[in-house]
Amino acid sequence: MQSIDQHYMIDIPLLVRITSIADLHKNDLVLEIGPGTGYLTRYLQKIAKKVFVIEKDPKLLKELKEKFNNNKNITYIGGDATKLDFPNFTKCVSNLPYTICEPLMWRFIREKFEMLVFVVPLSFAEILTGKTPSRLKLLSDAFYEVEITQKIGPESFYPKPKTESALIKITPKEGNFFLREFFIQYDKKTKNALREILMKSGMTKSESQEYITLRLKPSIQDKNIVNLSLEEIKEIVKLFTQ
Numbered sequence: 001m002q003s004i005d006q007h008y009m010i011d012i013p014l015l016v017r018i019t020s021i022a023d024l025h026k027n028d029l030v031l032e033i034g035p036g037t038g039y040l041t042r043y044l045q046k047i048a049k050k051v052f053v054i055e056k057d058p059k060l061l062k063e064l065k066e067k068f069n070n071n072k073n074i075t076y077i078g079g080d081a082t083k084l085d086f087p088n089f090t091k092c093v094s095n096l097p098y099t100i101c102e103p104l105m106w107r108f109i110r111e112k113f114e115m116l117v118f119v120v121p122l123s124f125a126e127i128l129t130g131k132t133p134s135r136l137k138l139l140s141d142a143f144y145e146v147e148i149t150q151k152i153g154p155e156s157f158y159p160k161p162k163t164e165s166a167l168i169k170i171t172p173k174e175g176n177f178f179l180r181e182f183f184i185q186y187d188k189k190t191k192n193a194l195r196e197i198l199m200k201s202g203m204t205k206s207e208s209q210e211y212i213t214l215r216l217k218p219s220i221q222d223k224n225i226v227n228l229s230l231e232e233i234k235e236i237v238k239l240f241t242q
């Protein structure tokens, strides 16, 4: 089932290295997204207090349960990681499904965590750490400290992915109040999210509505935040923070 991004990491030294970059302790609550057949899970569960795995493929989830059947510190969650609520966790360590990397970067700004350690496509890692302006880069600069700790070739996986990969370590930043409050509501309409923020700052509902109507084009007001262009986001930030 290649359609849901299944490339298993078979490189043992790399699995050990991922665990060591995550600096796991016995009190850590680890979230793993897309455990697959559990290569990485095996290392995580040895050290962490608890591992929560979120896997979309029911067949793999069943196999995982059988594989780790005596292990009480793994909690199995079936479903799509971009849609589910996450349990409380201290670190998320995952060889991510490559197609959901960007939605997850939006998702994680809602969470409290110490560190994220991900294997992602190298091109994705380079967007986060590079200089080219984009929505993703803006999000990343505002909320995350990202470090590429190493590049990974296709031979570390079975089957081999087409692209080069990278191991990245991400630590959270508090970021600017307005941008955080705005981006956390990424799946809402722009006008509704802005109204929430203005009301939090003390305006009444009708004052907020009027404030937004006077400043923003209707075409922008009705877009979901996650669909705004970089230019539109910049315009909103300028209008509402100056």
Ligand code: SAH
Residues within 6 Å of the ligand: 004, 005, 006, 007, 008, 009, 010, 033, 034, 035, 036, 037, 038, 039, 040, 054, 055, 056, 057, 060, 079, 080, 081, 082, 094, 095, 096, 097, 100
């Ligand atoms: N971590 C494993 C497997 C990585 S492959 C390893 O290193 O070997 C990615 C895994 O993510 C697959 O098991 C796939 O079924 C799962 N997956 C794909 N999309 C997902 C989604 N939206 N939510 C949760 N899991 C997903």
